[in-house]
Amino acid sequence: MNSNKMSEAISVSAAANSTIAGAEDYFRPSSIMKLPITDIGDSSTSSSSAYVTQAFPFSSGNPRIEQTRGVMHLFLDDAASSSSNLPVGRIPLICVLGVPNHMTYADFCQFCGSFIHHIMEMRIVRNDGMENRYSILVRFDDQSSTDSFHKHFNGRRFSSLETESCRVLFTVDVQYTSSIEHTQTSPANTEQPSCPVCLERLDQDMSGILTTICNHSFHCSCISKWTDSSCPVCRYCQQQPEKSKCLICQTSENVWICLLCGFVGCGRYKEGHAIEHWKQTQHCYSQELETQRVWDYVGDNYVHRLIQSKTDGKLVELNHHHQHTDGDCGCDTDPAFSEALLNSRVESIVSEYNELLTTQLENQKLYYESLLQEFEEENEREISGAVRDFMKQNTKLQKMQAKLDKGLKEKKFLDDMNENLLRNKVTWESIIAKIEEREKEALRVKDDKIQELEAQLQGLMVSLEETNTVDVQ
Numbered sequence: 001m002n003s004n005k006m007s008e009a010i011s012v013s014a015a016a017n018s019t020i021a022g023a024e025d026y027f028r029p030s031s032i033m034k035l036p037i038t039d040i041g042d043s044s045t046s047s048s049s050a051y052v053t054q055a056f057p058f059s060s061g062n063p064r065i066e067q068t069r070g071v072m073h074l075f076l077d078d079a080a081s082s083s084s085n086l087p088v089g090r091i092p093l094i095c096v097l098g099v100p101n102h103m104t105y106a107d108f109c110q111f112c113g114s115f116i117h118h119i120m121e122m123r124i125v126r127n128d129g130m131e132n133r134y135s136i137l138v139r140f141d142d143q144s145s146t147d148s149f150h151k152h153f154n155g156r157r158f159s160s161l162e163t164e165s166c167r168v169l170f171t172v173d174v175q176y177t178s179s180i181e182h183t184q185t186s187p188a189n190t191e192q193p194s195c196p197v198c199l200e201r202l203d204q205d206m207s208g209i210l211t212t213i214c215n216h217s218f219h220c221s222c223i224s225k226w227t228d229s230s231c232p233v234c235r236y237c238q239q240q241p242e243k244s245k246c247l248i249c250q251t252s253e254n255v256w257i258c259l260l261c262g263f264v265g266c267g268r269y270k271e272g273h274a275i276e277h278w279k280q281t282q283h284c285y286s287q288e289l290e291t292q293r294v295w296d297y298v299g300d301n302y303v304h305r306l307i308q309s310k311t312d313g314k315l316v317e318l319n320h321h322h323q324h325t326d327g328d329c330g331c332d333t334d335p336a337f338s339e340a341l342l343n344s345r346v347e348s349i350v351s352e353y354n355e356l357l358t359t360q361l362e363n364q365k366l367y368y369e370s371l372l373q374e375f376e377e378e379n380e381r382e383i384s385g386a387v388r389d390f391m392k393q394n395t396k397l398q399k400m401q402a403k404l405d406k407g408l409k410e411k412k413f414l415d416d417m418n419e420n421l422l423r424n425k426v427t428w429e430s431i432i433a434k435i436e437e438r439e440k441e442a443l444r445v446k447d448d449k450i451q452e453l454e455a456q457l458q459g460l461m462v463s464l465e466e467t468n469t470v471d472v473q
Helices: 003-009 105-118 143-153 273-281 335-472
Strands: 032-036 050-060 066-075 093-100 119-127 133-140 167-181 209-211 217-219 255-258 264-266 285-288 294-296 306-308 315-317
Touching (some): 066 093, 093 143, 105 119, 143 167, 255 273
Parallel strands (some): 119 209
Antiparallel strands (some): 032 050, 050 119, 093 133, 093 167, 255 285
16 A cells, blocks of 8 residues: 555544644654643533644655655653543554564564454554664554554553563654655556465455555565565565674775675775775775675776676676667667677676686685785794793703602602501500500409408408407406
8 A cells, every 4th residue: 555545544634634734844853732632521521731742753665765754643642641531533543653673573463462353554664763663553443443452552561571562652643745766666566456475455344454664565464474574575674784884993884895805894985994905905896885886996997787898898788788879870680690799798708707707716815825824934933932932941940840859759758657657646546545444444453352352351340349349348
């Protein structure tokens, strides 16, 4: 669906359109306007408050082919903070602002869930000043589905593993301001009335339509099966790779890459590191990353899609067709001559490229052989220096080795002495234990004998007392 049809489908009432400024002011994000708001519960009474809208410039399309610019006017978050204070005059059109670039079309369709059946059209756009993000304009079949989508997804995280949340804003109006074509496109590359995936007619009544950021339209059910972030038609990727930078000065402008070794350097209008690389390595072919054109430093000209004419030596296009300026151009129309001329040109091209390839391979061989020779010489110098250092330190190492051997011998002697002392300690401990046992036994025998003598003494004393008693009587 083209931009004009989308604009007509999502245009708001004339009262809202009358408050919008000129197209030249839409690209200023600071352009804010206030429109009256009425309490939705009682349409007969109007409050003194006003809801605020803001203009967001956007663009869509492949920048290398065609780019469409416009501006969308959105209600801010505070205008729809609750379901009872939804803005009056809203239409079944919302904008999901700031979707992360890593979310593919299939991921967003899956995120919408059951609401995908109420969606009539979705359009992917990029907002100015939002890096690595894109926005989605969604048009529903009725207002109730739009309000339910806003209530369900506004402030909800895109996934449980991310901290970024979904920001859903009601849309006042979308206007397209300009369309720039950078290249001539054939009629086959323009708008297609059927889905490129299923080849069925693009009908909003049958299925929702999703228009990618490169302005190619698909059925939502078809694009939801495409898990890649690129467009199935032109392969334009919404997640652009990082810009290459000069390996020396880190600039990303006017960058060239060497076609032989892959060195990335800036052009002569910056710091000139690419031409310095050619002077050092003699790699004469370099490609400009922005325009994909190849430059020959030796011939000092572009060689991309150019060959040298065999007749006059001029550079002409390879796919150049003869243009007749009048009825009699003087050219021979004999088919045999034309075929021979074509074969001659082909042979010349093949011979030229073979010679070019041979020359470059020979230069590459000489370059790497010189690098290898320098490396071998440097390696030999390092080895000879290491040998000299080793010879200087050899005497010191011998002395240290002698001290180490002496220390090892002393350690062995001390270990043997320690082992003998440990064995003697065990032996003497056993002897001392036996002596203590013998002393305990002798002490026990002595105590028994003393007790026996005391018993005998006590008996003797008793006997003496009895004898004395008898004598006294």
